[in-house]
Amino acid sequence: MDRIVYDRMAAHDSTHWWYRARRDILADFLTREGHLPRHARILEIGCGTGHNLPMLAQFGTVEAIEIDPAAREIASQRLGKPVGAAPLPALTGVERGAYDLVAVLDVVEHIEDDVAALRAMAECLKPGGKILITVPAHQWLWSAHDTVNHHHRRYSKASLAKAIGAAGLKSRKLGYFNSLLFPLAAASRIAGRLTGKDDSDDSPPPKLVNTVFETVFRFERHLLGRVPLSPGVSIVTLASPK
Numbered sequence: 001m002d003r004i005v006y007d008r009m010a011a012h013d014s015t016h017w018w019y020r021a022r023r024d025i026l027a028d029f030l031t032r033e034g035h036l037p038r039h040a041r042i043l044e045i046g047c048g049t050g051h052n053l054p055m056l057a058q059f060g061t062v063e064a065i066e067i068d069p070a071a072r073e074i075a076s077q078r079l080g081k082p083v084g085a086a087p088l089p090a091l092t093g094v095e096r097g098a099y100d101l102v103a104v105l106d107v108v109e110h111i112e113d114d115v116a117a118l119r120a121m122a123e124c125l126k127p128g129g130k131i132l133i134t135v136p137a138h139q140w141l142w143s144a145h146d147t148v149n150h151h152h153r154r155y156s157k158a159s160l161a162k163a164i165g166a167a168g169l170k171s172r173k174l175g176y177f178n179s180l181l182f183p184l185a186a187a188s189r190i191a192g193r194l195t196g197k198d199d200s201d202d203s204p205p206p207k208l209v210n211t212v213f214e215t216v217f218r219f220e221r222h223l224l225g226r227v228p229l230s231p232g233v234s235i236v237t238l239a240s241p242k
Contacts (some may be wrong), residue, residue: 017214050075118167175234
């Protein structure tokens with residue numbers, strides 16, 4: 001990702017509606033669907049500035065990997081121990097057969113060979129282990145945001161399921177989220193193209209708007225994994241070896 005992406009993440013990951021609500025949604029999803037053992041061993045790959053680490057720590061002992069040095073330093077401070085730097089897809093040096101949960105939250109789309117990356121993650125799982133995956137949805141939503149984040153693709157549910165299957169994994173509870181705000185997101189992307197104002201700036205909106213968006217998005221924690229959501233900005237699934 002461009003340096004500015006990490007800088008914005010560090011500046012806004014504790015206040016931006018998307019980060020805040022997504023953490024709560026994924027925590028509820030893991031509570032209901034993860035079926036993790038007590039004191040689970042967890043690895044987050046591509047942890048960025050480490051803003052998800054406290055949420056994941058609710059479920060066990062967390063380790064993390066981040067290849068950007070500045071983001072890794074911030075994440076290490078948040079985690080209270082060093083964060084590793086093994087890149088995907090090889091994950092060289094990462095212990096195999098060691099983790100109850102691997103979390104890759106908006107990471108797989110950054111990797112050219114996503115199938116190889118998923119295979120490497122699977123090798124890191126204990127028997128019965130799972131991979132929590134989130135990715136951006138709908139290639140037609142491609143924008144300057146994807147470009148500055150160095151995405152290789154956005155996914156459909158079918159293309160994500162295909163990559164997961166090719167890696168020798170099976171997916172469970174695969175579905176959209178960030179669905180309630182999807183019409184606004186789609187309209188914004190289309191308007192940006194039509195006006196030539198496709199902007200990669202993802203700074204928080206004004207405080208009132210930020211609060212409203214956070215409240216609407218967070219409501220999906222009651223729905224995700226329980227009912228199929230309509231098309232959304234993102235896709236989530238739990239994957240495990242076949």
